[in-house]
Amino acid sequence: MCRWAAYIGEPVHLSEVISHPEHSLIDQSLHATQSVTPTNADGVGLAWYGARPTPGVFRDILPAWSDRNLKSVAEHVSSGLFLGHIRASSGAPTSRENCHPFTADNWSFVHNGEVGGFSDFRRHANALIPDDLYHHREGTTDSEAMFLIALHEGLADDPKTALERAAGQLEAMSRAHGSAPHLHM
Template identity: 50%
Template sequence: MCRWLAYTGSPVLLDDLIYKPTNSLVVQSLHSRLGAEATNGDGFGVGWYDEHSPTPGVFRSIEPAWSDRNLRELAEHVRSGVVLAHIRATSGTAVQQTNCHPFRHGRWLWMHNGLLAGFSAMKRDLVLAIDPELFPLIEGSTDSEILFYLALTFGLEDDPPAAVARAVGLVEQVGRTHGIAFPVQMTVATSDGARLWTFRYSTEGQSRSLFRNADVAVLREQYPENPVLHDLADSTRIVVSEPLGDLKGAWHEVPESSCLVIEDGREELQPFRPAA
């Protein structure tokens, strides 16, 4: 499948997030510990927000993250307080730039790990449910982008948890009509630049891995000799497909069937259930 991270906190260089950690995304692109595949080399992408524009910047490439020199250059110069980064392992759709995450619509970013099982059978029904005004904006061929546009259709910009619940509910409904037992496997991150929502859910109740960082102030007390922790603000929140390092107690698993909402360093964990 894929691996991703979502960061919100004081502005940091992309390099600090995607290269420097012991088990960074770039390391995971070659040697994922918890992913469905050890190698995630079918492209990557990074999206970030800054003070220059309400629309986030996006850089996507079909090159493997471990070998892309442009990513290295970018990472050493771009600084942001909200970052979404993704490395891709395709579940069958083409390796092309428009299929790389994160996807963008206006001020919104979206990325997904997992798959919609039986997508080829469901695709026509799902696409026809997308708002006709949004349909021309779809650029790629992935199930992840279709799920994004379904969420936009159902009101992502007004109420993300409700919109994602309706989108997932529709996929499961369509899946049942096609005899697909477990249509949805997902961890999702989406942001408008001010808030971050992450979701962990699968129809079968065995979702892909997802973790959040422990409170930085507590970690700083436990590990006073660790210089990395002194560089992070107390409001720092990171949600990842798998931990970025081996520091004991630094990572907590996000529960199955849940939505984690983060704003200004505050977290709210909610149950997530698809809506009919």
Template identity: 55%
Template sequence: MCRWAAYRGEPLYLEELVSSPAHSLIEQSHCATRAKTATNGDGFGIAWYGDRPDPGRYRDILPAWSDCNLKSLARQIRSPLFLAHVRAATHGGTRRDNCHPFVHGHWSFMHNGQISGFDHIRRAMESMLSDELFHARTGTTDSELLFLLALELGLDTDPLGAMEKAVAAAESLSLETSGEALVRFTAAFSNGRELYAVRYATDHRPPTLYAAPMGGKTGYCLVSEPLNDDVDTWIEIADGSAVKVCAEGAQVAVFAPRGERVETVRKSA
């Protein structure tokens, strides 16, 4: 399993999540406390938004704790919206193209989880893509393919609905192929304006997701693990939930790949 952190709010330096906190993302890369494996050393990546609509990105296959460039960049880059990820591989080899976040146009995406039996449904999922999105795929992970499938299914016009359809498609193909479906999906994605996150699993055992206010009245940080020991600050996002962070603050809704999405909570710092 991987670890990740994402932020939307008033501009701040990436180091506020990536390297400075006591339990920063770099610390989690070799000492995660709320994951099956403590070490996430199969690469890392950051994607951030600035003055242009498309995000900047830096990825490498080195463990995050051993890359001095990452700490230097995090200290210098200041952004109102960014995603950061440290990888523990489940599908796909250790290569730069398989490191998160994945980017296409103005969208960025990162994922923690897995699709069980992915090798048996990969070809069917690929066949659902247009030629443009099929050729945009450069890696071999289930995460990147889910991202591209969500783009195919309308991520630009209905981000959470498209992600529900993509996960539902993976579940349906798994059921058709093997008679069972196991999808564990805790992901963050952004179009450069809003930040979205999802926590969902078919077996109700999704990877962890926490949220805390940060960076102004409507800013929020979304993380796999809390960045410090202030337990009163961090809210655990429930299984089957989607979070949208926008100019109005954070909104939490039901994430139901096979049902209707209903907004349940609206929060603002």
């Protein structure tokens, strides 16, 4: 499963969460003790907020522990609101476009889990993303589809209900295709 961290508070350098603590996000990507796989090596990403309403984004396919650019960004960028994500692929190819966080306008999103059998109904899931949001679709993951569907379902006004609706639609598709597990979140 993926590893992620979220921070909100007084501005700190991202490294205070991403790399410096004993059980930092980078440490967990290499030495996961409560996971099926001990390493998460399928990419890394950060989204942070500063003076602009849209997030800054860093994503790469290198393993977090050996990504010098990640470490440099984390040492020099400070923010009071950011997300970090270390990817362990559940089937989608390892590519920069499939690394979290996913963004659209002022939103950023990470997901730890999977929609069972997503590759069998990806085209139908993509059809749930309306045209005015589809230009944000860069990768092929179930997580990015869930995010964009949730935006369509009203994420800005009622995040809990919007995510429930998006997850419910994808879970129903998974069940209809006989895939299991239907949804991990």
